[in-house]
Amino acid sequence: MADAEAKHPDYRLLLCCPSGLSPSQVSVEFSERYDRIPYPEISLENSISEIWDGRVQQNASLFNGKKFRYAGHIMHGGAGSDEKSQVCLNLGLTDYRDFYDPVLCQHTSSPLGNGAIIETSDEKIVVLQRSNNVGEFPGHFVFPGGHPEPQEIGIVSHQFDKDMDPEFINRKVSQEMFDSIIREVVEEIGVPEASLSDPVFIGVSRRVLNVRPAAFFFIKCNLDSKEIQQLYSTAQDGYESTHLYTVSRNDLKDMTSKMPGCHQGGLALYMLMVEALKDV
Numbered sequence: 412m413a414d415a416e417a418k419h420p421d422y423r424l425l426l427c428c429p430s431g432l433s434p435s436q437v438s439v440e441f442s443e444r445y446d447r448i449p450y451p452e453i454s455l456e457n458s459i460s461e462i463w464d465g466r467v468q469q470n471a472s473l474f475n476g477k478k479f480r481y482a483g484h485i486m487h488g489g490a491g492s493d494e495k496s497q498v499c500l501n502l503g504l505t506d507y508r509d510f511y512d513p514v515l516c517q518h519t520s521s522p523l524g525n526g527a528i529i530e531t532s533d534e535k536i537v538v539l540q541r542s543n544n545v546g547e548f549p550g551h552f553v554f555p556g557g558h559p560e561p562q563e564i565g566i567v568s569h570q571f572d573k574d575m576d577p578e579f580i581n582r583k584v585s586q587e588m589f590d591s592i593i594r595e596v597v598e599e600i601g602v603p604e605a606s607l608s609d610p611v612f613i614g615v616s617r618r619v620l621n622v623r624p625a626a627f628f629f630i631k632c633n634l635d636s637k638e639i640q641q642l643y644s645t646a647q648d649g650y651e652s653t654h655l656y657t658v659s660r661n662d663l664k665d666m667t668s669k670m671p672g673c674h675q676g677g678l679a680l681y682m683l684m685v686e687a688l689k690d691v
Contacts, residue, residue, distance in 0.1 A: 419672075419675070422619060422672040424614060424679060425615040425624065428614050429613065429683040431684060434586065434609075436496060437497075437499075437588060438500070438585050439582075439588070440501050441577075442569075443503060445480060445483075445501050446569075447505045476506060477561045478504075478520075479523045479584070486498050498612075504566070521623070523624055524556060524625035525626045526553070527610065528554055528678075529631075529632050531632050531634060531635055532633050532634060533635040533636055534659075535658055535659060536658055537657055538658055540653050541652055542651055551671055554678075555599045556592065557591070559592075560591060563587060563590075564586075588626060589609075589612075592610050592628045593610060593630075600639060600646055602634060606633050607631070610628035611628060613627050614627055616672075616676020617672075618671055627676075643655040
């Protein structure tokens with residue numbers, strides 16, 4: 412496992428886990444000290460609302476909501492072996508509106524997204540083309556994904572947890588990291604959950620443009636490309652994309668120029684995993 416700030420014009424690899432980590436190897440510290448810190452200048456803080464209001468007027472499909480804020484991670488053990496590695500993700504709360512502040516600092520929203528590299532039974536990778544109605548990167552190629560959702564596990568603020576065991580909450584948030592990516596895949600491409608392997612965590616990338624981080628996972632699907640294409644037509648969240656492609660690794664590299672930076676980083680994390688498996 413590597414703690415990386417690899418340089419690329421469109422993304423940064425913040426955390427690389429090329430052998431993949433299971434849920435037992437990924438923990439979370441969820442705390443308000445990892446929340447976004449408001450600007451001391453009222454005018455700067457108000458400008459975030461003004462930017463958001465302007466964007467909503469331009470695109471009515473945008474909506475605000477609570478998200479987990481990625482504030483870093485701590486690695487434990489695993490000297491040279493991911494099998495014994497542990498990583499703790501430091502997460503707070505933020506919301507989607509605050510994401511539209513582009514400055515990278517303690518005031519940054521940094522809402523944590525997620526993405527899945529899905530390998531079909533005929534050894535292709537699933538890629539979606541985003542619709543023109545989405546709030547970010549319309550028409551771009553992306554891997555299926557979205558966000559781990561605080562409200563899925565009953566979190567709307569830090570106030571609710573005053574009488575609860577912090578470790579219990581941390582475990583719930585950690586499990587949501589894995590549950591959410593399965594949920595997003597099922598909703599976006601229409602495959603049944605039973606067709607998917609347990610996800611393994613392969614790292615975190617952050618796009619340079621508006622500094623958004625995303626956690627990436629690798630998942631195998633026991634369906635082939637044709638079967639997935641047929642199921643995609645009935646996907647619950649199919650409106651978010653216009654096409655589903657199943658492509659080879661070589662063809663996938665040709666699509667990266669039209670991917671958001673964090674998804675380019677997701678592909679880089681996947682390729683590191685592929686290279687690591689060659690050495691096993």
